[in-house]
Amino acid sequence: MANQSGLDPLGDELRSARSAKPCVLVIFGATGDLTKRKLVPSLMGLSKDGLLPAGFAVVGFARRPWTDASFREVLSEGVESFGRPETTEYFEQHRDAFSYHQSDFSNESGYASLKEKLEQIDAARGTAGNRIFYLATPPSAYSNILDNLAKAGLSTEANGTFARVIVEKPFGRDLTTATDLNNQVSAAFHERQVFRIDHYLGKETVQNILALRFANGIFEPLWNEKFVDHVQITVAESIGVGSRGGYFEESGVIRDMIQNHLMQVMTLVAMEPPAAMTADAVRDEKVKVLKAIRTFEPDQVERDTVRAQYTGGSFGGKDVNGYKQEEGVPQESVTETYAAVKLQIDNWRWSRTPFFLRSAKRMPRRVTEVAIQFKQPPHMLYDGAQTQPNMLLLRIQPDEGVAMRFGAKVPGPDMRIRDVRMDFRYGTAFGGETADAYERLLLDAMLGDGTLFARSDEVEEAWRIVDSIIAGWKQSSKPPEGYVAGTWGPQLGEDLLGEDRTWRRP
Ligand SMILES: NC(=O)c1ccc[n+]([C@@H]2O[C@H](COP(=O)([O-])OP(=O)(O)OC[C@H]3O[C@@H](n4cnc5c(N)ncnc54)[C@H](OP(=O)(O)O)[C@@H]3O)[C@@H](O)[C@H]2O)c1
Structure with a gap:
């Protein structure tokens, strides 16, 4: 159907010819504002456009004593309030794909149990050992998380799987802190595994x-x-x-x-x-x-x-x-x-x-x-x-x-x-x-396009x-x-x- 300009509106076939591989997205700081307002509504936008892989799951990692059920409830409200029209039904379809993992970022055993959980999800949901870690946390937490991910062997890519990390802004507060942070990131991940988000x-x-x-x-x-x-x-x-x-x-x-x-x-x-x-x-x-x-x-x-x-x-x-x-x-x-x-x-x-x-x-x-x-x-x-x-x-x-x-x-x-x-x-x-800008960026991270x-x-x-x-x-x-x-x-x-x-x- 042509619109006022005489051009065809963007048809589904024009949206993307790109499809991402199965993966699990682990969100550190998942009880925070960004997850509810941006990340999960954007994932449901991708789902609406048919761009989420068939094997997909999200694990929320944070400190609060939430359960899978309470986590899903908060996310559902987030999609309702901040998502694109009609994305709530996509959340309902994916509800079981969201789970909560309670741990302090500094707790090493929390990463060992995360690893076990991810393996179970791979078996149950076909996520094929691919992981994306999203640091939606205060920057002061980055080094702890990166260090513990590496210690738990979660930053290693083995047997054709991928492990990627998405880092939120601010990326340092001056050259010295940014260089320190880059060094911490590169101690755990290769540059090709790292995705520093600037939502612009x-x-x-x-x-x-x-x-x-x-x-x-x-x-x-x-x-x-x-x-x-x-x-x-x-x-x-x-x-x-x-x-x-x-x-x-x-x-x-x-x-x-x-x-x-x-x-x-x-x-x-x-x-x-x-x-x-x-x-x-x-x-x-x-x-x-x-x-x-x-x-x-x-x-x-x-x-x-x-x-x-x-x-x-x-x-x-x-x-x-x-x-x-x-x-x-x-x-x-x-x-x-x-x-x-x-x-x-x-x-x-x-x-x-x-x-x-x-x-x-x-x-x-x-x-x-x-x-x-x-x-x-x-x-x-x-x-x-x-x-x-x-x-x-x-x-x-x-x-x-x-x-x-x-x-x-x-x-x-x-x-x-x-x-x-x-x-x-x-x-x-x-x-x-x-x-939303986050939709494109989350998809690109899943595709490995930096x-x-x-x-x-x-x-x-x-x-x-x-x-x-x-x-x-x-x-x-x-x-x-x-x-x-x-x-x-x-x-x-x-x-x-x-x-x-x-x-x-x-
Ligand atoms: N909000 C936005 O729209 C927005 C936009 C652009 C960029 N950002 C960036 O995104 C990042 C996250 O923002 P946000 O607004 O979501 O932050 P937030 O609301 O302050 O949330 C922080 C999260 O980190 C968790 N956390 C903090 N310390 C922890 C610890 N020791 N162990 C376990 N969990 C811990 C909190 O969990 P508990 O509360 O459960 O302890 C919470 O889930 C920041 O870097 C921010 O600059 C945010």
Whole structure:
């Protein structure tokens, strides 16, 4: 059936030609929020689309004295509240595939009994000795779990089986802790067994960045410093930190958003075409981009970055707190709720094209987008043309799609030029439900495809850059700027772009 755009909606046959091998997913921290809100609803989304293998089971590993029955009950509520429409019936079909294993992460005997349980599941449910371990826990628990998995022989791949580990963010809080964590992971698993999740990479529109660039002939010739004036990447949230002030104090937007999500998106926009669409070829190119960004010197931090905190304001007709009035935030806090950074990629493609990254809380709208702004024509023939530079806009959320801004003649006897927009919207073009990012990533981990997961060197390179910015801020005598909640940030953030450029206000 054709939709408004005249295209066929995404039929089942187009969804995936890929099928995963039987396996057991062991979720460490299964009584937590992530399992209930994201992981299990996403598994049921995969089931709905016929993408779960026939032999499949989930074991939840956590401390609380739950039973299989109480675990299943909580998961069922999670699927009901957070799953795609009609996924509860798929949970009912799979209910018996979910079981609970109670143990403390530090308890070695808990891993020995887990191993026995997994062997029983293999025999009963045909999961063929394949395992995926999902670390949905506080990062402080990772090393304990990795160590105990290795000691119990659970990280070894024998007789053609696979053993993989999925690691949640945050992956370290600086270069030193990330390197330590990479060492701990690599003591137990080979890099090809490791899947570091950044859920941004599971979003359709983020993957579309590569499709747009490398499946089309018209964009790539312009995708360089000769034609692109600058690139803006924005991840804006409208919410404040709420009751998570204590947690947020330890990170700030630079650790929480820029080191991972924005850097990942930036590398996809900036990378060279890979030799093939394989995990290592793609990640090799992403790492090269990060390596081409120099470590910031303190004076460059002063010049090329801006940090700020929201102050109280009016939002949606209500008065809202400033950051320092939020629960758990000390008066002397210098943690940034807004960060804007100018990155210079020192390679042939981008030598004169700055990339501006910005992320903040309490902005007017929740929006994630990449704006590629092109240079002005070398000579403007039309007097009084009311046009801005051409722009290609990749909207990642909400209202996913791609838009192009260009000048067109206003109908009438005069030669008047005005900006117009050509718009592609995912929803209208393809119809159907959009799968959650976790669905794609869980499926890829089952398939052993690491393309959309961060490799150890990517994570470390991103920390190298971010660490140098944080070090500059620590040395600086300038406290963070203020910006009123519900605005697009401080004036200094605007100034960062330089003359004739402004941040978009989506
Ligand atoms: N929630 C999200 O939407 C979200 C989004 C992105 C990333 N993440 C990341 O995902 C991870 C998990 O997040 P979450 O929100 O699910 O965490 P959470 O709600 O705090 O859950 C933590 C889990 O770890 C278990 N646990 C902690 N210490 C343990 C121990 N010593 N022995 C056994 N179990 C132990 C807890 O079990 P008991 O309570 O039974 O003791 C609980 O199941 C974090 O790294 C987080 O940053 C979460």
